[in-house]
Amino acid sequence: MNHPPSDGIAYTGGRYLPLAEASIPMTDRGFVRSDATYDVAHVHQGRFFRLDDHIERFFWSMSQLRMSLPLDAAAVREILLQCVARSGLREAYVQMTCTRGVPPPGSRDPRACTNRFHAFCQPFVWIATPQQQEAGIAMVVSRVQRIPAASVDTRVKNFHWLDLTMGIFEAYDRGALVAVLVDGQGQVTEGAGFNVFAVAGGQLHTPGHNVFEGMTRRTVLELAPHLGLQARVGPVSVVALQAADEVFITSTAGGVMPVTRLDGHAVGSGRPGPVTRAVQSAYWQRAASDPRCTAVDYTAFEAGACA
Amino acid sequence: MNHPPSDGIAYTGGRYLPLAEASIPMTDRGFVRSDATYDVAHVHQGRFFRLDDHIERFFWSMSQLRMSLPLDAAAVREILLQCVARSGLREAYVQMTCTRGVPPPGSRDPRACTNRFHAFCQPFVWIATPQQQEAGIAMVVSRVQRIPAASVDTRVKNFHWLDLTMGIFEAYDRGALVAVLVDGQGQVTEGAGFNVFAVAGGQLHTPGHNVFEGMTRRTVLELAPHLGLQARVGPVSVVALQAADEVFITSTAGGVMPVTRLDGHAVGSGRPGPVTRAVQSAYWQRAASDPRCTAVDYTAFEAGACA
Numbered sequence: 385m386n387h388p389p390s391d392g393i394a395y396t397g398g399r400y401l402p403l404a405e406a407s408i409p410m411t412d413r414g415f416v417r418s419d420a421t422y423d424v425a426h427v428h429q430g431r432f433f434r435l436d437d438h439i440e441r442f443f444w445s446m447s448q449l450r451m452s453l454p455l456d457a458a459a460v461r462e463i464l465l466q467c468v469a470r471s472g473l474r475e476a477y478v479q480m481t482c483t484r485g486v487p488p489p490g491s492r493d494p495r496a497c498t499n500r501f502h503a504f505c506q507p508f509v510w511i512a513t514p515q516q517q518e519a520g521i522a523m524v525v526s527r528v529q530r531i532p533a534a535s536v537d538t539r540v541k542n543f544h545w546l547d548l549t550m551g552i553f554e555a556y557d558r559g560a561l562v563a564v565l566v567d568g569q570g571q572v573t574e575g576a577g578f579n580v581f582a583v584a585g586g587q588l589h590t591p592g593h594n595v596f597e598g599m600t601r602r603t604v605l606e607l608a609p610h611l612g613l614q615a616r617v618g619p620v621s622v623v624a625l626q627a628a629d630e631v632f633i634t635s636t637a638g639g640v641m642p643v644t645r646l647d648g649h650a651v652g653s654g655r656p657g658p659v660t661r662a663v664q665s666a667y668w669q670r671a672a673s674d675p676r677c678t679a680v681d682y683t684a685f686e687a688g689a690c691a
Numbered sequence: 692m693n694h695p696p697s698d699g700i701a702y703t704g705g706r707y708l709p710l711a712e713a714s715i716p717m718t719d720r721g722f723v724r725s726d727a728t729y730d731v732a733h734v735h736q737g738r739f740f741r742l743d744d745h746i747e748r749f750f751w752s753m754s755q756l757r758m759s760l761p762l763d764a765a766a767v768r769e770i771l772l773q774c775v776a777r778s779g780l781r782e783a784y785v786q787m788t789c790t791r792g793v794p795p796p797g798s799r800d801p802r803a804c805t806n807r808f809h810a811f812c813q814p815f816v817w818i819a820t821p822q823q824q825e826a827g828i829a830m831v832v833s834r835v836q837r838i839p840a841a842s843v844d845t846r847v848k849n850f851h852w853l854d855l856t857m858g859i860f861e862a863y864d865r866g867a868l869v870a871v872l873v874d875g876q877g878q879v880t881e882g883a884g885f886n887v888f889a890v891a892g893g894q895l896h897t898p899g900h901n902v903f904e905g906m907t908r909r910t911v912l913e914l915a916p917h918l919g920l921q922a923r924v925g926p927v928s929v930v931a932l933q934a935a936d937e938v939f940i941t942s943t944a945g946g947v948m949p950v951t952r953l954d955g956h957a958v959g960s961g962r963p964g965p966v967t968r969a970v971q972s973a974y975w976q977r978a979a980s981d982p983r984c985t986a987v988d989y990t991a992f993e994a995g996a997c998a
Binding site: 391394396403404406407408409410413415416417418419422449450479481484490492493494495502504506507509510529530531532534535536543544545546547549550552553556577 | 717723726860883
């Protein structure tokens with residue numbers, strides 16, 4: 385098999401290899417018990433955005449699941465930079481994962497596993513393409529409830545996505561691109577890999593409970609004051625979302641994306657609104673020029689070094 | 692690498708191989724989104740118990756997740772029998788799995804994936820060993836809530852186990868072997884791979900909601916009338932569990948296992964009770980001699996055929 389590096393590079397078992405050839409042991413609890421945590425950073429114009437923040441959160445998530453690695457943050461950072469440099473990708477989706485590992489024969493004890501680190505980069509994945517974002521995207525409020533924080537700490541990034549995946553199917557069935565899930569009390573939570581913001585009276589509102597606290601969400605909350613916007617983190621009801629002037633979603637996989645249809649009805653004017661556009665533009669400016677950007681050094685691999 | 696067949700045999704990508712060499716593609720949604728369903732059957736004394744029931748349920752689970760395979764039930768059956776025959780194992784834990792598959796580059800659409808079938812057998816895994824069962828095991832009522840059916844249909848066997856895994860850690864922390872999880876209303880649900888029964892007034896009680904309807908649970912419910920026992924499927928509160936005369940758990944990975952300590956207190960007499968012993972004995976009798984047993988034909992692989 386011959387896979388160009390630009391299709392993606394992985395790091396697992398201590399070595400770099402084409403992503404298409406990378407795998408997880410069949411009996412790793414990371415697969416058979418979804419006993420894993422991960423984080424996703426992105427590379428834009430050859431630079432990581434908030435790489436250290438992603439890595440810091442990844443280590444926090446591991447500690448919450450009682451996992452540890454023989455790697456420190458600096459080592460993880462180096463591996464991620466190497467994956468991207470070897471791929472040559474200037475726009476990339478970069479994932480770091482820790483799996484519980486393979487239990488000893490006959491054992492069900494997660495403490496007996498050696499935790500494993502895996503990483504990969506691949507061409508950037510858009511929840512909504514730039515073309516879709518131009519018009520604004522259609523969202524539905526799903527009938528599926530998000531797995532509650534009382535069951536799985538939603539702040540620990542995890543692969544428990546069957547609720548989100550059934551939401552994606554529902555969105556497609558109902559002619560939309562994405563679905564946002566609710567809790568059992570009529571409150572909005574999050575969707576598959578994204579957070580939700582409602583804009584009402586020039587103020588930003590985003591749910592504070594039963595959600596993953598995404599990095600793009602965090603960046604938007606930081607940017608708001610610079611744009612003269614108040615931001616409130618707290619309950620957002622489905623009714624409030626339906627009544628919003630504007631709605632947008634945020635994700636490392638796509639940035640700030642305008643939602644212009646909700647459950648088949650126009651949001652506000654039915655076009656991406658001015659607040660959303662301002663936030664979106666400020667976000668990409670930050671992602672390209674923030675002091676927390678980290679340039680990838682591609683030179684060692686552009687001279688024809690092997691991947 | 693040299694792995695004896697008796698360590699386990701897998702089937703994936705259309706071929707049989709040592710389990711230790713079997714893997715899942717890094718980007719299969721079955722791993723990175725836990726977008727998968729599975730079922731587990733067991734082999735006792737060289738015979739599967741209720742193999743067709745396990746396979747039927749597996750196909751039902753796939754349909755609920757909108758998955759399909761180019762294999763029918765007979766083909767799956769043949770693969771599972773082959774895995775066990777090639778391993779030579781007379782006591783085995785046998786898993787069949789369907790993963791969503793690898794999305795096309797740049798796509799997040801689960802409909803665009805080709806679903807994949809994987810299976811493996813390995814030496815039988817006991818939740819509690821026969822020695823532990825002799826004395827009875829210690830259980831705790833976990834503080835973690837089971838993922839509710841409103842989020843993920845608990846009847847569709849799935850790998851969303853972080854709640855159950857955190858329950859296992861809690862059990863160990865508190866000096867027990869297993870944990871049972873609750874819902875948000877003080878009702879008992881299930882534990883990591885097992886259902887729970889309370890025995891009170893000579894009657895069996897087992898939760899009917901927010902649980903996986905395990906095959907051993909089903910067998911116990913079928914056996915009850917033959918043992919002169921009434922069985923009731925419905926809410927079981929934590930209080931009722933604490934007040935029970937006897938408690939036992941059921942699993943394909945271990946059968947019927949007596950619980951003799953709950954949250955540090957003795958259950959009933961503190962010894963495995965007569966109802967539990969009667970159910971346990973009837974269960975293993977069935978597992979060895981039921982008309983729904985399927986003998987594995989080991990002959991083709993005992994003549995020295997390759998694994």
